[in-house]
Amino acid sequence: MASSKDRQRKLARAKYDRQQARRAERERRRRRISAGVGATLAVILIVVGGAWIGGAFDSDEPADTTAADVCLWTPQNAQTNPNLKEVGTPPTKDLPQEGTETMTVTTDKGEPIVVSLDVASAPCAAASLTHLAGRAFFDNTECHELTTEGALRCGDPSGTGQGGPTYSFYDENLPVLPEPAPSASAAPAAEVVYPKGTVALIGNPKGSNGSQFLIFHKDFTPTDEPQYSIIGQVTGGLDTLAAIAKIPTVDDSAGNKVKPKDKITIKTLTIGAAAIAAPSASAQS
Missing domain, CATH: 1.20.5 (Single alpha-helices involved in coiled-coils or other helix-helix interfaces)
Known part of the structure; x- marks a missing residue:
């Protein structure tokens, strides 16, 4: 044990x-x-x-995916200029920037004047004209001048040369003067800056565009720097433009002999799809 x-x-x-x-x-x-x-x-x-x-873990801010502004519209004061008309402003983003658009100007002087707007070169001008046309801004307004430069001046409902919308925008597609020939004796024909049929904006003051535009009925080359932004070219209605150019002029309120003796009225101005129906309006005149 x-x-x-x-x-x-x-x-x-x-x-x-x-x-x-x-x-x-x-x-x-x-x-x-x-x-x-x-x-x-x-x-x-x-x-x-x-x-x-x-x-x-990068410290950079996240990428901004919002659309960038294509055009900027500068407000104008209708209280200081009673000739301005309030019609809102066009959008600033997602605007067409390629190709062309059709503008049809139906007057009381014959067949409509058809213009191919250069959207690629002047997208803001095209956007502004489209905005204004959509609000009948130009309808039943006068083309108040046949300028000494050889153009029909339109787009001012007040008929004073001071009118337009309550916004303005900068120049686009401003041409440059051709280079001078090296020798006068061997100089070729001078390049025309504003050929017949050119459509351009006219700002007041220069570089401050609104609604006023010029349709050149003859070639024009300025002696100074060009100040009219080219926005398109007439593709139809040149006969109407030629007939308008023959209308005599009288002195305007400033004493300049540029006022058409016979009133020239824009019955309608349409852009894009709405322009398809515009030619039938001439049949009513």
């Missing part, structure tokens, strides 16, 4: 073995946890590193 000391030693040994077993199990558990944490950290580092390479 085992002595008490042997039993005590066996019990102590068993206790020691149990302690060691528990320590070993804890160590295995710790290693498993450490391995899992390490793998998770590795995945996180890979994801974060990819995001960093992709620029996710």
Whole structure:
């Protein structure tokens, strides 16, 4: 029979073995946890590193995806100029900037004058004319001048040369004078800046365009820097324009002999799809 000391030693040994077993199990558990944490950290580092390479942590402001302004419209004060007419303003964004558009000017003098508007070269002028035409701004207004430069001047409902909408806009497609010939004796025919049939804006003051436009019935080249933005070309109704050019002129209120003796009235001015129906209006005259 085992002595008490042997039993005590066996019990102590068993206790020691149990302690060691528990320590070993804890160590295995710790290693498993450490391995899992390490793998998770590795995945996180890979994801974060990819995001960093992709620029996710760049300090730049987010890209502005809003549409940029195509045109800017400068307000004009109708209180200081009572000849101005309030018709709102065209949009500033998402405006056509390519191709051409058709403008049809139906007068009381014959077949309509058809103009190809150069939208690509003068998008703001095209946008402004379209806006005004859509509000019948030009309908039943007079072309109040046959200028000394050889153009019919229209687009001012007041007939004073001071009228227009309550906004203005900058020059577009402003031509330049041709270079002088190196030798007068060998000089070719001078290049015309505003050929017959050219349609251009006339600003008051220069560079401040509104609604007034010129239709040249003969070639014109200024001696100074050109100041009329070209916006299009007449493609139909040149006979009407030629007949209008023969109307005699009398002095206007400023004493300039530019006022047509016979009133010239724009019955309608339409742009785009609305222009298709415009030629039938001439049959009513």
